Amino acid sequence: MSSSSSSVGARMRRSVGRLRRRTTSKETWWLVFLVAVTVFFFVLVTTWPRFWPLTLLVLPMVAAHLVLGPRVLPWFVVFNLAALTALSVVVTTRLGEVTAGRVIAVAVIFAVGFIVLLTSFRRSRLGVAGTIGESMLVDLRDRIMSQGMLPALPPGWYAESALRSAGGTPFAGDFVVAARPGWGRRLELCVCDVSGKGEEAGTRALLLTGAFGGLITSLPPGEFLPAANEYLLRQHWIEGFATAIHISVDLESGDFELRSAGHPPALQLNAGSGRWTVHESEGPALGLIEEADYAPVRGRLNHGDAILLYTDGMVEVRGRDIQLGIDKMLGQADRLLQQGFENGARRLIDTVGTRNDDRALLLVHRR
Template sequence: MTALREPARPAGPSDARRAWRSLARRGASPTSRLLVGLVVASVAIAGAILVWPDTVPLMSFTVPLLLASLLLGPRHLPWFVVFLLVMLMLALTGQAEISTRTVIAVAILFLLAFITLLTSFRRSRLGVAGALGESMLVDLRDRILAQGSIPVLPDGWYVESALRSAGGTPFAGDFVVTSGARAADRLDVAVVDVSGKGEQAGTRALLLSGAFGGLLTALAPADFLGAANRYLMRQDWAEGFATAVHLSLDLTTGDYEVRTAGHPPAVHLTAGSGRWTVRETEGPILGLLDDADFEVARGRLGRGDALLLYTDGMVETPTRDIGLGIDRLLGQAERLLRGEFDGGAARLVDALGSHNDDRALLLVHRR
């Protein structure tokens, strides 16, 4: 027996509502909802100008244009700008007369739309909206700072780092990286100065901080600078060199090893005599020579002793030799750290160096 099918009934308003609810349940992407909202706002502004031409100004279109520039990605932004200009031309049809003020307003809106399109084309290399791109940069900056966070140390040890970038921006070519909690009785830390300064060196510093953090954690202290040098050589950057100072400290005995790669030397305060000693070591700049050897300086931090690692921005200026800068650093350290080491790294960085160069300093004190 052949089953009889019920004839299909025509679709009505209830079917359309059910289809709309089904789409809503499945959900549109946030970008699509935002785009729809901006389109609706643009249409509403155009309608308001047509109804109340003497009350609603043409410059009201700058609000959705600004929001689109901040929130829409480069795939949707150009089409929305074109749509907005169409709405603008539609709104002009409701003007009783085209005055000089109206012409100027339209010219300004077209100029803003042109600037927005140029910005969109530049963002197309990244593929994200302006606000999202900024949040990604902030996240990267936070990650580079996290690489230099000091792990929890045993009682009797105080370690502090301070960083200031050229121009006061959050991105710098100087950074501090630590080995984290690889071993409870050892601290490995490196202070690195990437070629360039400020935002120009910030991207290379972001990349190197992650790579150097992994090398510092995975390798023996004697192998770190050699591996970092080989890593930089493989990058083949036009301006791809860096200097570094590496400290490996035994937190039980206070014994330490310091190695430098084209970097200013570490300085050691002996509490018994109150004298600062420069720990000179030799080593080529990272990223210039394939086979490089890095000398080691060994010592021991006793009770009350301190050690300073720093970048050349702390001791070198266009008008001052690095040797004189180290002497000035030692003088300021003797004055600012006398009897109070807490917060000493920040005090030294604020008091010394050139504000036109990145500055970084690490203070290690055995209480």
């Protein structure tokens, strides 16, 4: 008996030691606090069973779901459910009756416990608690999306980007990458549309934003889209294609080079005539064909001119030709940009396009 009990005690000490090593100091304090709360509720319900319901034990489980990691959370849920089982036996014995409400309460608590356990098993791949994982994801999104922030431009230039997600969340399959390499003389801009929409394409868009941000600053304009194409091919995604349009603008002369990868054409407003020019640039979508070639379209932004780069969510609607969508956007652009180019991209994206698809719009204006 003594050898048996000592071996059981040794195994328990080893289990506690492993659990202690797996937890951080902050998580340990949370665990101690929640265990104390559970014990307090246990005593409270045991002492006054007619006044305090069994469902009090749901509260520490829900709190643990927010602050405990996936390695510790299952142990706490098991402890909590074991305490509930013991508590229900004690309360039934003291009151001398079994009511339907108490049985339902126990069933509900067990259901919540199983839901928390399932969520914990799904989070085990990430290895952090719920709120920490969410903050990590938000921080990652903010850091990567900062590469799409437009750089400061010299006097005489104005640029603005606007993005809207199909789901109304900050995660979307459309994104913008911007940089000013070449000692600040050139402005490099890329508008990209990853296959899918909303949260479905959001993770791939985050990855591509970081990769494209590095490529656009380190490569000459003519090599950016071929390098981006090779990068997508190496990912071996099932739905691994994306469309993109890239423009490189000389901020001193206004000359630009435009290349497209399966993307809707760029639109240039000629200030002298007041007319719009459609810049068609042919090239396959990224991630489909090896060693694809992207022919440039060259032009110049004179004083007063503007150019629009956008994704298909701005002009494409099911059952309608894309050219009609472009004509509609040009009509709205003529009306809205007469009020000035400041905040023109935001005003235009809120007016044009379908709410069922991600939308991105980039406006560049030479004053």
